[in-house]
Amino acid sequence: MVEPDRLIRLAHTRPTLTQHPPVRIADLYLQRGGQYILRDITANLGLSDVTAIMGPNGAGKTQLLRLIAGLGQPDSGTIKFAWPDAPEKHRIALVFQRPVLLRRSALANLTHALAQYGVTRTRRTARAMELLDFGGLTDRANIPARALSGGEQQRLTLVRALGAAPDLLLLDEPTSNLDPRSTAAIEALIQRATAQGVRVILVTHDIGQARRLAKDILFLQDGQVAEHSPAPQFFDTPTSAQAAAYLRGELYL
Amino acid sequence: MQDFTAAFRAALDLVFRMDADLMEIVGLSLLVSGAAVTLACVIGFPLGAALGAGRFAGRMPLLVLVNAAMGLPPVVVGLTLYLLLSRAGPLGPLDLLYTPTAMILAQTVLVTPIVAAITAQIVADLSEEYRDLFATMGMRRTAQAATLMWDGRFALTTAVLAGAGRALAEVGAVVIVGGNIDHVTRVMTTAIALETSRGALELALGLGLILLTLSLGINAALMGVRAAARRLSDG
Amino acid sequence: MIRLALLLTLTAAPVFAQDHILIQSTTSTQNSGLYDHLLPLFQAETGIEPRVVAVGTGQAIRNATNCDGDVLLVHSRAAEDAFVSAGYGTQRHDVMFNDFIIIGPETITADSPAAALTSIAQAELPFLSRGDDSGTHSREMALWNTADIDPTGASGGWYRETGAGMGATLNIAAGMGAYTLTDRATWLTFANPADLVISYEGHADLNNQYGVIAVSPQHCPSVNAIGAQTFVDWITGTSGQQAIAAYRLNGAPLFTPNAAE
Ligand SMILES: Nc1ncnc2c1ncn2[C@@H]1O[C@H](COP(=O)(O)OP(=O)(O)OP(=O)(O)O)[C@@H](O)[C@H]1O
Numbered sequence A: 001m002v003e004p005d006r007l008i009r010l011a012h013t014r015p016t017l018t019q020h021p022p023v024r025i026a027d028l029y030l031q032r033g034g035q036y037i038l039r040d041i042t043a044n045l046g047l048s049d050v051t052a053i054m055g056p057n058g059a060g061k062t063q064l065l066r067l068i069a070g071l072g073q074p075d076s077g078t079i080k081f082a083w084p085d086a087p088e089k090h091r092i093a094l095v096f097q098r099p100v101l102l103r104r105s106a107l108a109n110l111t112h113a114l115a116q117y118g119v120t121r122t123r124r125t126a127r128a129m130e131l132l133d134f135g136g137l138t139d140r141a142n143i144p145a146r147a148l149s150g151g152e153q154q155r156l157t158l159v160r161a162l163g164a165a166p167d168l169l170l171l172d173e174p175t176s177n178l179d180p181r182s183t184a185a186i187e188a189l190i191q192r193a194t195a196q197g198v199r200v201i202l203v204t205h206d207i208g209q210a211r212r213l214a215k216d217i218l219f220l221q222d223g224q225v226a227e228h229s230p231a232p233q234f235f236d237t238p239t240s241a242q243a244a245a246y247l248r249g250e251l252y253l
Numbered sequence B: 001m002q003d004f005t006a007a008f009r010a011a012l013d014l015v016f017r018m019d020a021d022l023m024e025i026v027g028l029s030l031l032v033s034g035a036a037v038t039l040a041c042v043i044g045f046p047l048g049a050a051l052g053a054g055r056f057a058g059r060m061p062l063l064v065l066v067n068a069a070m071g072l073p074p075v076v077v078g079l080t081l082y083l084l085l086s087r088a089g090p091l092g093p094l095d096l097l098y099t100p101t102a103m104i105l106a107q108t109v110l111v112t113p114i115v116a117a118i119t120a121q122i123v124a125d126l127s128e129e130y131r132d133l134f135a136t137m138g139m140r141r142t143a144q145a146a147t148l149m150w151d152g153r154f155a156l157t158t159a160v161l162a163g164a165g166r167a168l169a170e171v172g173a174v175v176i177v178g179g180n181i182d183h184v185t186r187v188m189t190t191a192i193a194l195e196t197s198r199g200a201l202e203l204a205l206g207l208g209l210i211l212l213t214l215s216l217g218i219n220a221a222l223m224g225v226r227a228a229a230r231r232l233s234d235g
Numbered sequence C: 001m002i003r004l005a006l007l008l009t010l011t012a013a014p015v016f017a018q019d020h021i022l023i024q025s026t027t028s029t030q031n032s033g034l035y036d037h038l039l040p041l042f043q044a045e046t047g048i049e050p051r052v053v054a055v056g057t058g059q060a061i062r063n064a065t066n067c068d069g070d071v072l073l074v075h076s077r078a079a080e081d082a083f084v085s086a087g088y089g090t091q092r093h094d095v096m097f098n099d100f101i102i103i104g105p106e107t108i109t110a111d112s113p114a115a116a117l118t119s120i121a122q123a124e125l126p127f128l129s130r131g132d133d134s135g136t137h138s139r140e141m142a143l144w145n146t147a148d149i150d151p152t153g154a155s156g157g158w159y160r161e162t163g164a165g166m167g168a169t170l171n172i173a174a175g176m177g178a179y180t181l182t183d184r185a186t187w188l189t190f191a192n193p194a195d196l197v198i199s200y201e202g203h204a205d206l207n208n209q210y211g212v213i214a215v216s217p218q219h220c221p222s223v224n225a226i227g228a229q230t231f232v233d234w235i236t237g238t239s240g241q242q243a244i245a246a247y248r249l250n251g252a253p254l255f256t257p258n259a260a261e
């Protein structure tokens, strides 16, 4: 679907980051329904180009991602952003675990998003067609977005997020519905985006995918950070019993 | 049974003769109710959007008020408007009493809460679904409202139809502010009331049948347009 | 929006032209079809378009008091005189008369309408009252007063107040086989009599006089005083009086003109 070299036009070109963590989370607590579903989360994210957040169902991955995206406030603790070139300026795009699409065609969903991102009217359609092409959806342009297959919908929401030209891209299980070919294409897309300096935080249950893409892994269980390690170390010699059990396919209680 | 046969015959007779008085009455009904529904949409759509998706103080009480106003008795609306528009009332100098304009105003008051309340419900449901998306896109409230209204456009025809139904069917308000003056303010419903009071029940029922047919036609046409538009557009 | 603006101007336009008059009148005169006969003649002779709002006499007088009418044509002498003496109207003129009748499921033999009502009350036969402050209603109350009976104590029992117009009340009477007081014109033109008959008629107490009053321009500067006076002069003059006499249903006159020369 995607020709890799075309992705270059998707993202901003900006200096690569090394020392400054772009996302700093400190002492984060979040309560829902009388229970803490996130507890004492402290982590520096975005130091590498792709950070994977892993953990069993209900661990709190989606909730953490939402807080980073600014959807809702934590009960306590802070999330701070800093980009070296423009510390307070950052653009975050979030791709939801469950696609949210307008009741319009695939193309109209993209032109609508581009309008919100300030793309001028004359350039919107051409830009949207490019994005559709990146997502392998060119022949789906005029089909109602909500009639697309689950995988097509996921691809559409991903290219819509890329349309924002984000500094930080938050992906909540972006390939959970995709066939192997599309998964490979999405991964290529992510890698091309990171090559242009986009930082990606990726929630995934796909261990292979995390191995292929992520440089560091944040492992959550029961709303707490059980482990935050560089990827090779995490997969080969996990330090936490929870991560070890998860990787063996067992449930750690 | 005999009554209904006679009513049916009276209706057919009127229609096939293209009775000039009937055409005038039907025309005025459509004009008055059409204008009232148009005005009600001009007011009710933005109001409903604000109530459905807005975040402002007094939203809940206002929503309760608008919902309650759906059940406003037409006679009360007619009477209130009469007191305002009467020569002795504050708006008397406008000289609007016993004109179609007064009838349009009365029906606008009756229909606006219906359009607004249904719009609010449709927009609130959609807004619930789109809220997080809008937040990640950093959209302004007005842009959100525009998106919600556009995406709800097929559902919103229900609001228009409900409003049109109320406008076409009500008699209590227009008879007071219009006066049921022959050739000036006589519409279908006031003509039905008049024929009933003359004991001409078949003719009254015949007019009722024509009104019903008209109402069915408008509904069918709008639903047809909606279905066609949905098929042609993006769903 | 353009269509709407156009409509607003169209409907507002005739108001300033003052080529029409608004007559506040009673349902009985409208339901009898008299206006359909009379008003085209008036318009042809004078060029003024008459517009009729037909409501109960009480409401017609209230509307005229609010200046929402140029002419009053009703049938409740006491209320008419009060309207004029309060300064709301210029002068009251007799126009025409017919008579009230009691209709019901059976005929009643009695010396007077009050006696007929007494027999209805004593037998507790169902009786419908307009109960709406109309000319017919005030006449009915006057007849009960003559009979020295206060029927309102039985309201909800054999005595029922419909709170509706004459036609609606007749429809109810036809539906439940009740007695009621009505003017003869409305009864003769009423198309749904069912099994009802004229129970009692023909007594001086049942005389039904109609009067016409031009609304006073001193009280209501907005009225079309010239148009109103033209109408009063016409309907009490030769043309109007002859037209009233000529209006017949199945050969029988519905109203008798009696304007003073
Ligand atoms: N409003 C709420 N009230 C109560 N509990 C909630 C609420 N919202 C979320 N939770 C709970 O918070 C926990 C974390 O949810 P979250 O969606 O972040 O899990 P997750 O790690 O993304 O899981 P998955 O892998 O299944 O997507 C879950 O147990 C969920 O039921």
Ligand SMILES: [Mg+2]
Pocket (backbone or CB within 6 Å): A061, A062, A063, A097, A172
């Ligand atoms: Mg999740």
